[in-house]
Amino acid sequence: MTAPPFTWRGFRAGLVGGMILVPGVTLYGTAFGMMAQAAGLSVFEAVFMSAWMNAGGAQMATLQAWADPVPLFAVCLTTLAMNARYLLLGAALRPWFGGLPPHKSYTSLFVMGDQNWAMSLREHAEGRRDAAFLAGSGALLSLLWISATGVGHLFGQVLGNPKTFGVDFMLAAFFITMAAAFVRRLHDIAPLVVGLVVAVIVEKLIAGPWYILAGALAGSFVGALRYKPGGDANAG
């Protein structure tokens, strides 16, 4: 496999290209900081989480399961369920990034998110093959994500009771809009509906965050079962 270019120029192109995502990531990170504050995380814990996990959806989902002491097994499975899609995103980069030395490819993957991944693949499709684009756009958005988390946490402290300003509803609001985006790509609403119904039932029967995992597993199995070879149920 021949190595693609990986230059500072590509990195800078990523920084510039990532700029259009700045408003969205700033808002999203601020919202996460406020949610983390409402869930009882300190500002250091919230910022550490954003820096070390760097995965917005999974971070928000684990907050829903968060408690004191931390239910370790449940938050781990929630993170795996939300981040399982990264397996696909990473796999799709193999033909392009496969020729890079591992220290470049694996470092780039650390800052891979849904949006800069999609943007990088678009670059590639348009013939710009510099693989540092992913790292450049990812570095920008990660730094922004981390700092916005801190700012959001401080906002949360100033606002006081999270219920008054609907902060406790933010997760549901972000996730329902995320669902709308996912469904548009999947053309299949069945996993969402099954996950929702199973979670509602399990939540009534079993105390704790297990309903999240039960719904995620049940819904995703339905997605796998509905796959038909040659059908378009799962056209991505």
Add this chain to the structure above:
Amino acid sequence: MRADVFVAIAILGVLSYACRFGGFFLMRYVSMTPRVEAWLRAMPIALVGAIVGPVAVNGGAPEWIGLAAAIGLMRVTGNEFVSAIGAVVLVALARAFLP
């Protein structure tokens, strides 16, 4: 920082990164079957449903207004952030003004 929180976040970060490089790494040795791909693709959307469902069922009028507004705004604007923030603002207003 509390010890259990630190350990939890440390592990969650390792798991997140494992998902990021796992697919890239494995593609060197195996190829993904379409059914496994469909399963992984459906996972986050099912998780989203699982989180939103109980919020809707356990919530009252403000939460229902918020969820309906999020879906409606998403259809009209197509922008995730505008829709989410708009829904949150509506929930806060509904809580302040509804009896």
